[in-house]
Amino acid sequence: MINADTKICCLIGDPVEHSLSPLIHNAGYQALGINYAYVSFRVSDIKRAIEGIRGLGIRGASVTIPHKIKALKYLDKIDPPAEKIGAINTIVNDDGVLTGYNTDGDGALQALEEVATLKGKKVVLIGGGGAALAIACGLKAKGVKVVVLNRTEEKAGKLAEKVNAEGSGGLNKLSEISSADILINATSVGMWPKTGQSIIPKDLLHNRLTVFDIVYNPRETRLLAEARERGCAIVYGYKMLLYQAAGQFELFTGLKAPLPAMESALTQALEGGRDAAHFDRR
Ligand code: ATR
Numbered sequence: 001m002i003n004a005d006t007k008i009c010c011l012i013g014d015p016v017e018h019s020l021s022p023l024i025h026n027a028g029y030q031a032l033g034i035n036y037a038y039v040s041f042r043v044s045d046i047k048r049a050i051e052g053i054r055g056l057g058i059r060g061a062s063v064t065i066p067h068k069i070k071a072l073k074y075l076d077k078i079d080p081p082a083e084k085i086g087a088i089n090t091i092v093n094d095d096g097v098l099t100g101y102n103t104d105g106d107g108a109l110q111a112l113e114e115v116a117t118l119k120g121k122k123v124v125l126i127g128g129g130g131a132a133l134a135i136a137c138g139l140k141a142k143g144v145k146v147v148v149l150n151r152t153e154e155k156a157g158k159l160a161e162k163v164n165a166e167g168s169g170g171l172n173k174l175s176e177i178s179s180a181d182i183l184i185n186a187t188s189v190g191m192w193p194k195t196g197q198s199i200i201p202k203d204l205l206h207n208r209l210t211v212f213d214i215v216y217n218p219r220e221t222r223l224l225a226e227a228r229e230r231g232c233a234i235v236y237g238y239k240m241l242l243y244q245a246a247g248q249f250e251l252f253t254g255l256k257a258p259l260p261a262m263e264s265a266l267t268q269a270l271e272g273g274r275d276a277a278h279f280d281r282r
Contacts, residue, residue: 027264028261063100075088075091081102103247104131110239116210125184128150147173151170206232219271
């Protein structure tokens with residue numbers, strides 16, 4: 001029940017209307033019976049929103065597009081991995097001291113580690129945006145060899161340099177996959193409504209490969225369906241969404257996230273009930 005003691009957490013972004021974050025976080029609060037509530041705010045001015053967090057004593061915030069980078073300069077402290085990435089997805093308010101974190105990379109690693117060991121492996125990471133950067137940072141910290149490939153080759157090169165990756169290039173280097181253990185799609189290719197698209201030709205998918213697609217709408221993208229057909233282990237994108245939210249939950253509450261309750265709220269929303277057309281990437 002919401003009362004005078006309720007701790008408030010929120011999502012800050014634009015757009016936020018179709019985000020699944022309120023659903024996942026509130027399912028977690030309910031499962032643990034804790035007096036928290038999670039709401040979303042569509043925000044255009046991030047500076048004023050962060051002043052609001054301080055002013056109202058909001059316990060924590062998830063931060064999404066377009067504020068993940070700009071938010072950094074209004075915070076008191078930044079967790080080192082988030083500093084390296086140059087973007088946050090989480091703010092925690094400890095009695096007026098605001099700290100920024102980034103749980104995206106850890107969320108992706110946790111999803112991958114459910115099906116594959118990482119140390120010493122070779123990963124081909126497709127993408128050159130913020131999601132690819134957060135994942136690349138996490139992978140490098142785990143002792144993984146990373147080759148970054150992206151449609152815009154220059155962005156792949158910059159990202160690779162930033163994280164000290166083993167290689168980079170354009171999409172003309174997809175043959176790198178033949179010697180890889182893990183393939184990650186960190187682009188938006190395959191996301192609704194263009195569900196017929198895949199960035200990887202099917203014949204490059206070999207059965208020693210684990211394939212992780214960060215796109216979660218649809219739950220099984222064309223890439224993942226083809227990977228499954230070719231005998232690859234697969235990792236669904238919704239798992240990254242779940243684990244990055246679980247990381248935030250733990251930062252906000254100091255409690256272990258009740259994963260089964262949070263996962264079932266998320267998969268139910270993805271599979272039925274709500275119009276798939278309306279989901280955002282995050
Ligand atoms: P995010 O922060 O989620 O990573 P982003 O910064 O917009 O989002 O990055 C989107 C990624 O998807 C980029 O790597 C982009 O490639 P470019 O850097 O060349 O733009 C990639 N992407 C989007 N549409 C694509 C397409 N049709 N083919 C190949 N790559 C695509």
